[in-house]
Amino acid sequence: MSPPDDIMDATWCALCRRGYADLTMQAIADETDKSKAALHYHYDSKQELLESFLDHAADRFLERLHKAAAEAETPAAQLSAVVDAAFSPPVGDDRESVSAALLELRAQAPHQPAFRERLCEADDAFCDLLAAVLAAGVESGAFRADLDPQRAARTIVTFFDGSRLRQVSLDEDPEMARTLLESYLDSAVYAEGQR
Amino acid sequence: MSPPDDIMDATWCALCRRGYADLTMQAIADETDKSKAALHYHYDSKQELLESFLDHAADRFLERLHKAAAEAETPAAQLSAVVDAAFSPPVGDDRESVSAALLELRAQAPHQPAFRERLCEADDAFCDLLAAVLAAGVESGAFRADLDPQRAARTIVTFFDGSRLRQVSLDEDPEMARTLLESYLDSAVYAEGQR
Numbered sequence: 001m002s003p004p005d006d007i008m009d010a011t012w013c014a015l016c017r018r019g020y021a022d023l024t025m026q027a028i029a030d031e032t033d034k035s036k037a038a039l040h041y042h043y044d045s046k047q048e049l050l051e052s053f054l055d056h057a058a059d060r061f062l063e064r065l066h067k068a069a070a071e072a073e074t075p076a077a078q079l080s081a082v083v084d085a086a087f088s089p090p091v092g093d094d095r096e097s098v099s100a101a102l103l104e105l106r107a108q109a110p111h112q113p114a115f116r117e118r119l120c121e122a123d124d125a126f127c128d129l130l131a132a133v134l135a136a137g138v139e140s141g142a143f144r145a146d147l148d149p150q151r152a153a154r155t156i157v158t159f160f161d162g163s164r165l166r167q168v169s170l171d172e173d174p175e176m177a178r179t180l181l182e183s184y185l186d187s188a189v190y191a192e193g194q195r
Numbered sequence: 196m197s198p199p200d201d202i203m204d205a206t207w208c209a210l211c212r213r214g215y216a217d218l219t220m221q222a223i224a225d226e227t228d229k230s231k232a233a234l235h236y237h238y239d240s241k242q243e244l245l246e247s248f249l250d251h252a253a254d255r256f257l258e259r260l261h262k263a264a265a266e267a268e269t270p271a272a273q274l275s276a277v278v279d280a281a282f283s284p285p286v287g288d289d290r291e292s293v294s295a296a297l298l299e300l301r302a303q304a305p306h307q308p309a310f311r312e313r314l315c316e317a318d319d320a321f322c323d324l325l326a327a328v329l330a331a332g333v334e335s336g337a338f339r340a341d342l343d344p345q346r347a348a349r350t351i352v353t354f355f356d357g358s359r360l361r362q363v364s365l366d367e368d369p370e371m372a373r374t375l376l377e378s379y380l381d382s383a384v385y386a387e388g389q390r
Binding site (some may be wrong): 021031067096106123151154155157161163166171176 | 214216273291295298300301303304305306311314315316346349350352353354355356358359360361363364365366369372375378379382383
């Protein structure tokens with residue numbers, strides 16, 4: 001059964017407003033027109049709800065990236081669109097609160113194997129999408145012939161994760177990492193004269 | 196007054212053992228031969244103790260990096276030694292627990308301006324050290340003449356932070372990011388034939 005969207009939206013709001021440490025089932029219920037008992041009808045525990053929420057957040061993120069890739073025509077345009085989408089907050093969300101709440105969840109992974117499993121699945125899917133775009137660009141000649149798509153994809157996600165951590169912990173503008181990533185793409189990914 | 200070393204060591208142990216969420220003054224006292232009351236003689240609150248701890252952890256990290264740089268003779272050897280030191284856990288510490296505990300503290304930065312201030316200071320010092328080594332290498336001809344030391348330093352710390360987050364949240368081996376960083380250094384930092 002797919003999770004009720006209104007509960008997922010409410011979890012998103014409650015996490016942004018209160019952070020992970022202060023999150024309660026009551027706080028989530030307060031963001032919906034449901035009672036706390038109604039929440040427990042769907043989820044036995046906060047833990048179970050948050051596992052479902054992580055799947056939901058990953059699906060939302062990956063859908064945006066796949067949509068961005070599908071709307072672009074060439075591998076170079078796809079790479080640019082996917083990077084744009086990854087660095088942009090979902091419309092209507094407050095990027096700082098979202099990033100902070102997700103980082104708190106990620107920091108719990110060593111204590112929560114079910115969280116880690118979901119985070120790994122989402123990361124694999126992000127890497128796979130990037131690697132497919134990069135491989136298509138090598139094929140078409142837009143990207144360097146000696147590019148290793150898997151390694152380049154991992155480099156991009158490492159940049160992206162560094163940016164997330166720096167945004168939350170240091171209040172660094174994500175545009176900083178974005179600009180550094182563009183330099184990496186220029187020097188290591190795009191074929192000469194293809195940009 | 197510099198913080199008593201035994202309390203800082205005890206905080207380190209207690210954080211690794213219990214994580215941030217379950218950390219109490221009593222848990223820290225339990226790792227020393229001091230009472231909780233004795234801890235409160237030095238620190239009014241857990242908050243104040245943790246601020247002091249972040250300074251201490253940053254000092255320890257930066258000392259290791261400066262020592263590594265001082266022991267190497269050429270800018271290329273210095274860069275390699277500093278990257279090595281940054282990616283290596285302090286001797287005797289369990290790298291996974293240390294990284295997890297520090298990530299939990301970093302994730303608190305949006306709610307703790309005093310934490311963020313210390314994290315920013317430490318990050319600036321890390322960037323400055325890298326930028327100085329990079330500038331020396333441009334000067335000596337070991338690194339590319341068109342290298343921007345500040346931008347390259349920021350790229351390296353972004354990689355490093357990405358690696359930290361991926362280690363804790365995905366259980367990724369830090370050697371992965373380390374290898375990707377080496378590729379970046381080969382293509383963007385070292386001058387042709389200088390490696």
